[in-house]
Amino acid sequence: MARVLINLPTRAKRGEVIEIKTLIAHPMETGYRLGPTGAVIPRDIINRFTCTYNGQEVFRADLFPAVAANPFIAFFAVATESGELAFSWTDDHGETQTEVRQITVE
Amino acid sequence: MKGLALAAMTVVAAASAAEIAPTDRRSGYDFAGPETRAMQDDDTANPGMLWVAQGESLWATKAGAVARSCADCHDNAQTSMKGVAARYPAFDPALGRPVDLEQRINRCHAEHQQAEPWAWEGPELLALTAFVAHQSRGQPIATETGGAQRPFLEQGSQLFHRREGQLNLSCSQCHDDNWGKRLAGAVIPQGHPTGYPIYRLEWQSLGSLQRRLRNCVIGTRAEPYDYGAPEAVTLELYLMARARGMSLETPAVRP
Amino acid sequence: MTTTGPSRAHSTPTLPLTRVPPSPACAGGAGWGPTRRLVLMSAAGFGLAPFARPAAATPATMEKAIRDLVGEATVIPGKVKLELPPIVENGNTVSLSVSVDSPMSEAEHVASIHLFNEKNPQPYIAAFHLGPSAGKAAASTRIRLADSQRVVAIARLSDGSFWSDTVDVIVTLAACAEG
Numbered sequence: 361m362a363r364v365l366i367n368l369p370t371r372a373k374r375g376e377v378i379e380i381k382t383l384i385a386h387p388m389e390t391g392y393r394l395g396p397t398g399a400v401i402p403r404d405i406i407n408r409f410t411c412t413y414n415g416q417e418v419f420r421a422d423l424f425p426a427v428a429a430n431p432f433i434a435f436f437a438v439a440t441e442s443g444e445l446a447f448s449w450t451d452d453h454g455e456t457q458t459e460v461r462q463i464t465v466e
Numbered sequence: 467m468k469g470l471a472l473a474a475m476t477v478v479a480a481a482s483a484a485e486i487a488p489t490d491r492r493s494g495y496d497f498a499g500p501e502t503r504a505m506q507d508d509d510t511a512n513p514g515m516l517w518v519a520q521g522e523s524l525w526a527t528k529a530g531a532v533a534r535s536c537a538d539c540h541d542n543a544q545t546s547m548k549g550v551a552a553r554y555p556a557f558d559p560a561l562g563r564p565v566d567l568e569q570r571i572n573r574c575h576a577e578h579q580q581a582e583p584w585a586w587e588g589p590e591l592l593a594l595t596a597f598v599a600h601q602s603r604g605q606p607i608a609t610e611t612g613g614a615q616r617p618f619l620e621q622g623s624q625l626f627h628r629r630e631g632q633l634n635l636s637c638s639q640c641h642d643d644n645w646g647k648r649l650a651g652a653v654i655p656q657g658h659p660t661g662y663p664i665y666r667l668e669w670q671s672l673g674s675l676q677r678r679l680r681n682c683v684i685g686t687r688a689e690p691y692d693y694g695a696p697e698a699v700t701l702e703l704y705l706m707a708r709a710r711g712m713s714l715e716t717p718a719v720r721p
Numbered sequence: 722m723t724t725t726g727p728s729r730a731h732s733t734p735t736l737p738l739t740r741v742p743p744s745p746a747c748a749g750g751a752g753w754g755p756t757r758r759l760v761l762m763s764a765a766g767f768g769l770a771p772f773a774r775p776a777a778a779t780p781a782t783m784e785k786a787i788r789d790l791v792g793e794a795t796v797i798p799g800k801v802k803l804e805l806p807p808i809v810e811n812g813n814t815v816s817l818s819v820s821v822d823s824p825m826s827e828a829e830h831v832a833s834i835h836l837f838n839e840k841n842p843q844p845y846i847a848a849f850h851l852g853p854s855a856g857k858a859a860a861s862t863r864i865r866l867a868d869s870q871r872v873v874a875i876a877r878l879s880d881g882s883f884w885s886d887t888v889d890v891i892v893t894l895a896a897c898a899e900g
Binding site: 413416437438440 | 813814838841843846848849850852855856857859861862863865
């Protein structure tokens, strides 16, 4: 489980546009680097990030090796109702890590 | 190993003519571009905080043959570790020489937790060092330079002012005499260890002061110190003494 | 969590004969100028270059990637604001922000924003997929740039039109090589 930092308000007004910032620890190995023996270090990146709000997707990012290590992604979402935001990162092996945060909307 | 003839050539750190005046001292933060500074200023966007978070988790984790966590002895790090990093490298009476924060943590881990020492620049040691040093963020650097530390400080000063390597450069020539000017497109900072361990953009990872010093030394085509070598620690000691009074910024972000 | 750490310390000198792994910036290592320009030229009969990398993307590769996205449609410069530092301290981590002027309503919104470059090994950087629930068509991330080059952001709107912004970035390198 990679270390994750997620920043979003815990409370918001209905209709308010909130900013969400996410950071995850991952080397984002490009597949273009050579190791100490001269062999290519295989590509190993997070290639997809999604954010769902009460089950509905509000943001999705397709990532390529040009995204820097420890990917930082910031985006916006409209606060509609109280509930759960789920953040998922999927890597080249098809493994997904999901983190969940609650939000109260008044 | 580098032998050192201290006798006739000792440069006393405090009286060095080339040393930067206290009012002119600037952290590497001031030489970094606005985007890099913005990355450091925002705790939710500073990649170094990923390691601090990891360190916080390790602090509470029971480890070693005695299944003891750092918290079991040191309690809440926010109180017990405040100001600690600002005093390192500190003299270790048992070893008879200074040790830096990484060594101190690893010695605790080996002796008091009775666990295998962690690898230099490994994720655990970096994370815990970042977490402990982060508790001193905002504190002025106040490393002890007198008493038993004195001869080691002078050795560190020697290393800082000595020309070495294929390029025959000393640290002082760039970082005392030419700071603020450019070297291959990058601004030369003054070389104060105000934010270690740092998230260095070049590494795309968090790293220690010793790693950074190895980079510098290799960059001048000289032989780098092994991790944990006593010379490396005396150099760290001199650098911290040279930066006395400046605020700690751990985890800093640097290019 | 993994970190890209350096090679272990050796008791014998490791410089400069032992080439340390180049920085993860896409096309080369910091501080070793000529190697950044080496490309794999086997097709042209040059034999394998010591660094087994595909030919770097070129402006033509980027144009093709953009064509693949937009098809026959015209890309109109405007509405999109791509923000990158004009001079980059280190190509390994470059802050990027992109925003599109749009009401983000059901009727009129940004469906996706695509980022391209012209000199990394391949032209794609990232694609952001949005909708009215985003509220604001804006996103930020950090990218890798192998060299000074143009970065292009293309937004696809809900009405099927494409808008763009282009930024020319100068990438400087770290002064001292990794070891």
